[in-house]
Amino acid sequence: MDLAVNFLDRHLFTKYSIYPNDWSEDYWLRQCITVYLFLYVGAMLSYFTLCTVNFVFIFDHKLMEHSLFLKNQIPREIKQSVTGGCVHVFYALFIVVPEVRGCGKLYTLEEVQAEGFEGMLLIIRDVIGLILFSDCLIYWIHRLLHHRFIYRHVHKQHHVWKIPTPFASYAFHPLDGFLQSLPYHVYPFIFPLNKHAYLVLFFLVNVWTISIHDGDYRVPAILRPFINGSAHHTDHHLFYNYNYGQYFTLWDRIGCSYRTPSVLEEEAGKIPSKVKQIKKHTN
Template sequence: MDGEKIKDSAMDLVLNVADYYFFTPYVYPASWPEDGALRQIISLLVVTNLGAAVLYLGLGAISYYFIFDHNLMKHPHFLENQVWREIKYAMTSLPVISIPTVALFFTEVRGYSKLYDHVADSPLGWPGLFLSMISFLFFTDMCIYWIHRFLHHKLIYKLFHKPHHIWKIPTPFASHAFHPVDGFLQGMPYHIYPFLFPLHKVLYLALYVFVNIWTISIHDGDYRVPGALTSVINGSAHHTDHHLFFDYNYGQYFTLWDRLGGSYRHPSALMGKGPHDLIRKLQAEGKLGNDEANVTDFCEPRSKET
């Protein structure tokens, strides 16, 4: 390839492949070097938007068709044309979210992060690689908890986070259906981590994919959680209660910070009072499809959401 080697970044792995197979032979003129700042920014915008759309639509579709229980669409809180509305909202937000995200990727590409290429570059070798994975999860979980809780503040909530709470019974496609400011703020810890701590490039990319999978999974309506992990892992059952009851279960992966912050709620779906239980109750009573007064036996008032 022409041009100087792109500097240390997880995104340089993606850009090098994109340049070699697509941008250099088919898009950019030979006079435009691969390490040019403007070219890198444009390429990052293309790659980031394409990657986000593929991950969201691809993983979301897999989850929607093979994991999500479509019976949940009978719930009184499920909106008309909700799936299409979730997808439309996400696909209009993701390009806006990509703008500040690309700014962070660009600083990584220019060599300002602590990302490294080889295990030998890790301060602790292979143990350091494993520890960085664990610390990434706990660091981002802590940051997202407090960012998420901040977004629920009465002065902030209506401006940025309320659109995500339209989906009281979310589908996998609700996973990225955020206001752009909300989506960027909650995604920021993932991008900040490699500026603070050493992290292998390939592991960073793998964790980025994992984050997308996890975000979809906590919106997928599969409320099963291994009994021993119910009080530790923040799964779909926990997060659905966040959508239904508003000020509980802010965490991303774990319940740790919800317990420390006094916002933990044991999932209603695991106590026989979840969305599926309500649907069965209304079906047995012949009331399914009536107004939301039918849900009062199962759902607490949402007085803090206005």
């Protein structure tokens, strides 16, 4: 995140004297404010842009005809995303600011004097490591959020949307959103991580989160048993105790919480149509 903070300082805050003159670029309060603005404004820009594009061009609008689709649902999803995000980002400051101040193991290829094939191998290592680490921890955090003593206070707010739209992708209780993003913030304190790869993956996980709420179930047949896509996550919203995973189905299979998505069984002729199946299990 320090790359983004330094970029904003160089091209905006310092250049146009936004902060008081006696606030140096490494002053902790200034960094807190800059990080907050970067995370919240960046999140909202990507949220409204990506969700709108997804909703217009990808989302299955027939789902909005279902009886479980709530009145004024999209404005409510947006309101919860915008208001919850304010607090979520505040929580994130306590771990992101120390990272910006150099407490983690983030690095650039120049800093470790790696280039060419060696640099590429380091980035591949970091990408695979962060994806596998976050996929594992998010599964267990998500499953913990479904514990009966926690669910009704925190995670239930997200499951109000039984037929979610892309705009539900950020619609969490602030603590819920923070906990599920925690693995991405914790990883660079434990393992080396390339700064540029970190920013790219942090953006892409938001894209993925939107995609699993869009009702578009198209995944290459060969990958369906392994990828936790929109079909899997739709069943998670409907049946609660299945398909907690983020990217892959591995941990659901290990944790005995995997459910073959209803839409895939429908295609195989094992169950009635998608809408009938949803009504059957939720009336």
